[in-house]
Structures are given as structure tokens and as C-alpha cells.
Amino acid sequence: MTATRIDGKAFAARLRERVGARALEFAEATGRKPGLAVVLVGENAASEVYVRAKGKACVAANMESFEHRLPADTSAQDLLALVERLNADPAVDGILVQLPLPEHLDEQAIIAAISPDKDVDGFHVINAGRLSVGQEGFVPCTPMGCMMLLTDRLGDLSGLDAVVIGRSNIVGKPMAQLLLDANATVTIAHSRTKDLAAVVRRADIVVAAVGRPQMIGKDWLKEGATVIDVGINRLPPEPGADKGRLVGDVAFDEASEVAGAITPVPGGVGPMTIAVLLRNTLVAAYRNAGLDMPEGL
Numbered sequence: 001m002t003a004t005r006i007d008g009k010a011f012a013a014r015l016r017e018r019v020g021a022r023a024l025e026f027a028e029a030t031g032r033k034p035g036l037a038v039v040l041v042g043e044n045a046a047s048e049v050y051v052r053a054k055g056k057a058c059v060a061a062n063m064e065s066f067e068h069r070l071p072a073d074t075s076a077q078d079l080l081a082l083v084e085r086l087n088a089d090p091a092v093d094g095i096l097v098q099l100p101l102p103e104h105l106d107e108q109a110i111i112a113a114i115s116p117d118k119d120v121d122g123f124h125v126i127n128a129g130r131l132s133v134g135q136e137g138f139v140p141c142t143p144m145g146c147m148m149l150l151t152d153r154l155g156d157l158s159g160l161d162a163v164v165i166g167r168s169n170i171v172g173k174p175m176a177q178l179l180l181d182a183n184a185t186v187t188i189a190h191s192r193t194k195d196l197a198a199v200v201r202r203a204d205i206v207v208a209a210v211g212r213p214q215m216i217g218k219d220w221l222k223e224g225a226t227v228i229d230v231g232i233n234r235l236p237p238e239p240g241a242d243k244g245r246l247v248g249d250v251a252f253d254e255a256s257e258v259a260g261a262i263t264p265v266p267g268g269v270g271p272m273t274i275a276v277l278l279r280n281t282l283v284a285a286y287r288n289a290g291l292d293m294p295e296g297l
């Protein structure tokens with residue numbers, strides 16, 4: 001079998017287009033654009049890239065982007081004061097504090113200060129709780145993007161065996177919850193799982209969110225499985241190159257011989273994360289304005 005390549009980049013582009021069109025309608029109805037505030041503390045190179053990309057994506061989707069760049073030695077008090085100001089600002093629908101924060105800042109305490117109704121990353125414990133008990137809230141962007149790709153590919157997931165490898169609060173756990181809500185039979189695997197290959201081999205759906213380059217080979221997969229590769233890993237550079245290649249947690253070429261469908265890295269899950277962030281910001285704007293949500297998001 002040669003797997004179908006799940007084109008997350010194209011799916012994300014279509015989602016961004018829909019969000020952009022709905023954002024225009026929102027602006028027409030309310031006289032203001034949906035707004036996303038992104039807070040970056042310090043000078044982490046990868047975070048800089050993400051924050052720039054989020055700002056550009058916002059503008060392209062007819063939204064307002066508010067960037068707040070603070071020095072690395074910003075005190076918790078000053079950061080909390082900014083979050084409070086953003087919570088109270090009616091032009092701001094979504095607030096995202098870019099992680100990781102410098103070590104002297106307690107990430108959980110900062111996230112806890114964000115209004116749950118503006119927590120478009122879905123990292124606040126209130127939103128984690130809402131997801132867990134089935135209430136409406138915000139779901140973390142990466143697992144929600146994975147779920148969109150899965151339902152687009154498979155339709156109804158009822159009764160399918162799903163294995164999520166990784167149990168982080170931002171990917172693995174919410175992913176497992178979403179699969180459970182979609183009536184899959186879910187196993188969460190992690191670094192202490194015994195005979196991981198055998199666990200993965202029984203899955204119809206494999207979601208890999210580990211952070212280990214090409215760990216999952218073709219021998220780990222059931223024929224026809226749908227494989228969602230969340231991992232982003234950089235290999236050591238080839239001789240003469242400055243940077244190594246980006247790869248996922250799955251050995252894409254060999255896995256493609258066995259899987260039914262698979263996301264590539266890059267171009268799979270990655271582009272979905274920002275697209276869902278825009279979608280969540282639009283949802284926040286509609287909710288904050290007390291308007292009914294448009295269909296098809």
C-alpha cells in the first residue's frame with residue numbers, strides 16, 4: 001500500500017480563507033476586527049519566528065494583531081499587569097503568551113491570569129476542565145488541527161482504535177480527549193509504556209507527539225493505519241549544510257509503504273496550528289460580542 005499524503009498545508013490554507021471571510025463579516029457587523037494579542041518575553045529565536053508568523057497570519061485573515069515584546073528580565077508583576085490590561089481591553093479577543101517563558105517566570109501562574117474566555121491557546125486549567133467534562137471552551141490548537149485532518153480523512157471515528165504517543169498538556173492529553181469524544185477507543189502511550197511497538201501496531205489511528213526523530217518505523221504500523229505526525233525534529237546538518245532537515249516522529253518514507261494515510265513533516269500538522277489559532281480567535285470574537293457563531297469553522 002502507498003499511503004495518501006494528508007496535505008495539512010492546503011487544508012490550513014482553506015481554513016484560513018474561511019476564517020478570513022468570516023472575520024470580514026464580523027467587522028461589518030460590529031465595526032471592529034477580531035483582535036489577537038501576542039506577548040513575547042525575551043529573545044528566543046524560535047519564538048520570534050512563531051510570533052512573527054502569527055502576526056502576519058492574523059493580518060492576512062482580516063484580524064488585528066497586537067504584539068507586545070517585553071525584555072527577558074520582565075518581572076512577573078509587570079507581565080501579570082499586561083495580561084490584566086489585555087483581559088480588560090475590548091479590542092482584544094484572544095491572548096497568547098508565547099512559551100517558553102524565561103526561567104524566573106512561572107508559566108502556569110501567567111496562563112492562569114489570562115481570562116479563560118480569551119485563552120485562544122486553550123492552555124488555561126478552566127479550558128482543560130471544560131474539554132474534559134464536555135463543555136464549550138477553547139481546545140489547544142495543535143490537537144484540534146489534528147482532529148480536523150482526521151475527521152476530514154476518515155469521517156466518523158466511532159469504534160476505531162486510536163493510540164496517542166505522548167501525554168503533554170498541550171498535545172497528547174487534549175488529543176486523547178478529542179478522540180474519546182469522537183467515540184474512538186483511545187490508548188495514551190508515553191515513555192514508560194511497555195512494548196510500545198506492539199501497542200501502536202493495533203491502532204487504526206496513530207498520533208505521534210513525542211519529539212524523537214523518525215522513531216516510528218513501518219514495523220510499528222498496522223496496514224492501512226492513519227498516521228498523524230505532530231513531531232518537529234531537526235536532524236544534524238549534512239556535511240556542508242548549515243541546518244539539518246526537519247523530520248517528524250515517524251519515518252515518513254517507510255511508514256508510507258504500510259499506512260493508509262499520513263501527514264508529512266513539514267506541511268502536515270504544523271500549518272494547522274496557526275490556522276486553528278486564527279479560528280479560535282474568531283470564535284472568541286463572536287462569543288465576546290454575544291453573536292451567533294457562523295457555520296463551517
Ligand code: NDP
Pocket residue numbers: 142165166167168169170171172189190191192193196209210211212230231232233269270271273
Ligand atoms: P513533550 O516533551 O511535552 O512531551 C513528549 C511526550 O512524549 C511525553 O509524554 C513523553 O513521555 C513522551 N515520550 C518521550 N520519549 C518517548 C519514548 N521514547 N517513547 C514513548 N513516549 C515518549 O512534547 P510536546 O507534547 O510539547 O511536543 C511533542 C512533539 O510535537 C515535539 O516534537 C514538538 O516539537 C511537536 N509539536 C509540534 C507542534 C506543531 O504545531 N506541529 C505543536 C506542539 C508540539 P513522558 O510523559 O513519560 O515523559
